[in-house]
Amino acid sequence: MSGPVGTGLDHVRHWVFDMDDTLYPREQGLMSLVQARINAFVVEAVGMAPDEAAVLQRQFLDEHGTTLAGLMASYTIDADRFLHEVHDVPLDGLEPDARLADQLKALPGRCYVFTNGAREYAHRVLNHLGISDCFEGVFAIEDAELTPKPAPSTFRKMLDRFGIDPHRAAFFEDTPRNLEPAKILGMATILIGDGHGKPLGDHIDYIAPDLHDFLSDLSFKDAA
Known part of the structure; x- marks a missing residue:
């Protein structure tokens, strides 16, 4: 379920991230x-x-x-x-994150956002964090026709929208059950945080208290 990453994600070329409490710390409120x-x-x-x-x-x-x-x-x-x-909330407590921008840009392949939040809100948050240009696309709740994660149909729509091969993809999420469909589809799964006290399971490949540290620990034998 957890452990050192090493080169275990060498195969990944599609990096899919939940947004809220994943791309920024929950403590920012x-x-x-x-x-x-x-x-x-x-x-x-x-x-x-x-x-x-x-x-x-x-x-x-x-x-x-x-x-x-x-x-x-x-x-x-x-x-x-x-x-x-x-x-329609203020983003004053959200801290821009130049370190995360550098880490995302260093990943081999392409990055995407997959959120149950609204499209306009997602773009506001990404712009405020200073990481908008790190992502090839954003899949918001409107794109899912208001059917949220963890619905398998919503995962398939997201994969189809961006042409993602799930067997070459990783999904980062703070809600444990939202990782279950990803694992079934063949994606590597990474839980960010403590799971909000919800049950974990063997559908989670890695557990990372901090996204920065997890991305820093990644290494790749072949980034082609």
Whole structure:
């Protein structure tokens, strides 16, 4: 499940990254701002007290992959309004990351972002981090027709969109269950962080507390 990377990823030429709490440290707090907006939206949409809405929102996450998918399955809501309102957060606490930009550009092959977040928000975050030009493409929730990870169909759409061979790809993610479809498809899987207390499993090839350190430890026998 974990251990030294060495040259174990020599075959990879497609580097796919989740964005939130993966490309930047969870401690920078961006997702807590998004979460607060999601909870407020659920309170309004469902008409529950905030504590009850928070329980429902966590249930939606567990059962549907995103709060939006759960809301759409059970209520009539404006999905575009949801995506705009919950992602319209300030990025002041997010630190630009020149070191990460250098590390991504040093990887052999191409890099992509695969996020359950909204497209405009993803580009805002990548621009703020200073890493937009490191990626060949961004696959956001709109590209998935609002069907989030870990749906296998969404993984296939992402692979098809970018022409990625999953057997030559690696996927970095902070949510353990989102790595399961990637592993089934043949991708190398790397969990960033502690998994938020969720169960791990043998579908995770590597566990890396810190993305910087993991990328620094990579070495390649043949980068052609």
